Amino acid sequence: MEDIKKLARELLADNKVQLVLGFENGTANRVRPAFFTTPEAVDKLIYNEFCIQNIALYLKKDICQHAASLAITANPNVVRSILQLAAENQIKEEKIKIIGITHEGKCVGLLDFKAAEEFSKTQPKGLKDEDKALIEKIQAMSLEEKFDYWVEAFSPCIKCYACRASCPMCYCGKCNVESNNPQWIPVAPHKYGNMEWHMMRAMHLAGRCINCGECNRSCPVDIPLNILSYMLSDFVLEEFESEAGLSAVFTPALSSYTMVDKENFIK
Amino acid sequence: MEIINKLIDKSALATLIERFTKSGKEVFAPVKSKGISEFARVETIQDIDFETIATKQSAKSLVFPKVEKILSYEKTFDDVIVNNVDYTQFPEVIAFGNRPCDAAGFIPLDAIFAGELVDEIFKARLEKLTVISISCKKADDYCFCTSVNGGPGNTTGSDILLTETTADEYFVEIVTEKGKAILDANTDLFKDTAAIDKTPFLAKLEQQFTQEVINEKLNGIFESDIWDKQAMRCVGCGACAFVCPACGCFDIQDETKGKNGVRHRCWDSCGFKIFTLHTSGHNPREKQAQRWRQRIYHKFSYQPEQQKLFGCVGCGRCSRACPSDMNIAEHLKEIAVL
Amino acid sequence: MENTNIYVPYKMKIEKITEEAPFVKTFRLKFVNEEDASKFSFRTGQFGEYSVYGEGESTFCIASAPTREGYIECTFREAGRVTKSLANLDEGDVIGFRGPYGNIFPIEEWKGKNLLFIAGGIALPPMRSVIWNCLDLRENFKDVTILYGARSVSDLVYKHELAEWNARPDVNLVTTVDPGGEDPDWKGKVGFVPTILSEMSPSSENTIAIVCGPPIMIKFTFPVLEKLGFTDENVFTTLENRMKCGFGKCGRCNVGKVFVCKDGPVFTLKQMKELPNEY
Structure with a gap:
């Protein structure tokens, strides 16, 4: 020190x-x-x-x-x-x-x-053993089970937006959730309002999140948001060979196109 | 009414809770799940967490839920039918095992929703609520109720206050008519006693300042740079307001699905930039420091002026929940010695 | 169950829509239920919450005078979600209205005095209510002067009423547009409101000044009034802040210890000077 x-x-x-x-x-x-x-x-x-x-x-x-x-x-x-x-x-x-x-x-x-x-x-990303265990548990779930898991996990959310306010990557002057014309995301912290908010945020951070886990640490109701981001980062790495936070010259996967991008999502 | 003193042993308390649930009352008490203690519906005394000093969130959601329907509507071709909320049908709720600070929080909250125009939805929920608090044996570094006219054995806001006197028994103070109704319906469970001195059974918590001093100091420091200094590390989330038992600010939001919709009231926070943002882009409280100042002034200057009470009960939840250690007691202490 | 839910609006029918200026409209609203109409009353200066179900509520003053019974009017500019959807409505459509809320212009106390109204841009509506209220009780007041300015000729609202006031011998109307805002037919003055006020140099003797306008206009108008000898107690204005409930509960419109919705929106300059600059 x-x-x-x-x-x-x-x-x-x-x-x-x-x-x-x-x-x-x-x-x-x-x-x-x-x-x-x-x-x-x-x-x-x-x-x-x-x-x-x-x-x-x-x-x-x-x-x-x-x-x-x-x-x-x-x-x-x-x-x-x-x-x-x-x-x-x-x-x-x-x-x-x-x-x-x-x-x-x-x-x-x-x-x-x-x-x-x-x-x-x-300096690899640090991930606690309990986080790894939770990721494995979620990965073993079916699509429906995953959806239910996350809806349930988001349900205690009170929309205090501590996750957003504590996130270095959430620097937008006006967050999409504050845009009301049209109202993309319901403001109310009910089941689906919460789900849509966290899904939207996760998508906006996909390929940009550096997995510090601050969202989870700041959450007063302890939603494992870091796990969601981590799983998305893994997915982006696997599918697009792209990882955030390693280079100062970098275009996030979701805002770039390369010839080697897989198109396996088109079915 | 004058406080009635009784004793109840723990097995009788378990019976009391069973009687509540069997009679259709909803009992909410601190419940520990995945390491976090929160108010949740309980069926038996075994479900209840008696140890945690303060649940993460306060008990306010029992009367002021994070999201609540205030009306619903149906749109037709050329008309709208608006349906009121039937607040006569709200269930009887027992808050059990909350701390005295939680009980005290219902009072400033009520002062906001009462007033010239009474919020009948809130009022109906509060009328259906009976508060059975438990005195604090322990306090932690965040607690400061004794600095804001509260205390570990304070009866304010409680209908019944229980203080653990032995491993098997509670001293019972019946504070209100609602509390007496419970006593009257369950006399077999209570034993007579003279009043006892609760002090040996309560947490010791040093007074750090008085709210009257804060109130006085605030008269002259609106333009002080202390607000910038204190708010510097504030991240601008709403965690402090949402876990606060006395914060009542809200938003009103419509949600439509097809032709039907609901108008909701949901929690809002003066810490958010958008809270006061005009459509024109002008914002009267543009900086986080102004919003932090608003929070302190509202609780310690404006509410005392408007409602003759303070908007803080010293539970310390905001400090515990803050991601960047904005400790309200520390900040108030700074103000007290300015 | 009797409806005592303070969030439930009255049902109002849009009786008439007037296009005032680009993106500015006036709605004349009538109660759908007779019973609501008979119970309802308001006083000048008060405001309400106007609902488009599914979009939300928006706050505007009641722009008509309480002396004109049987309806209320509101004037709004399309800006946000609710006002945009209001603007898409037609005559005959139904909206919600909650109110009246807030305090009033104390016109009873102005009896026997001269009145000087100073308004800028879209801030004429709150003034229009009190102007008509006073003109309908014209014998109660001495000289009535109205100074109204807008950015350009097309931004002037209530053009018919301006013509009406202009034609009245018992009203002294002065209109002005900001430099560059005039068109070839413009017969009024050209210049900012504070400048024109300075030129007019009205007497402050036995006179009440009522000022409504954008913050910048207000800021430069108050010193002119002060120079003309107006005391702070005799200058009135209305404030606006973001609101949701309209009755002092939702917590966002306060300026220091006063709620704009409950303790305002009408304030004297004296009261304004005691408020922190949070509006």
């Missing part, structure tokens, strides 16, 4: 960045995102195994948009998010300094996008 703090302090002291985006101790033994603008403030910066919230989210918020340059403490999920945001023309390399941190919490120093791409490849 000390090397991360040293790096952050130097960047601010040397005026290389105006803002460091990282973590601090929160309340009730939690950690939380924090914004550091002076070398002295960095005393409060922390990094430990609990710093898993995907803070790449804030890159699209006012505080980061208004900073001329910034650094971010970036675990593999954050690095993948940054690369994907760059691929979608949402951030520029010259504005951001990536303080790379491995899954194990080891600081690998500053990463430019090229180095970040290499880093990403060496």
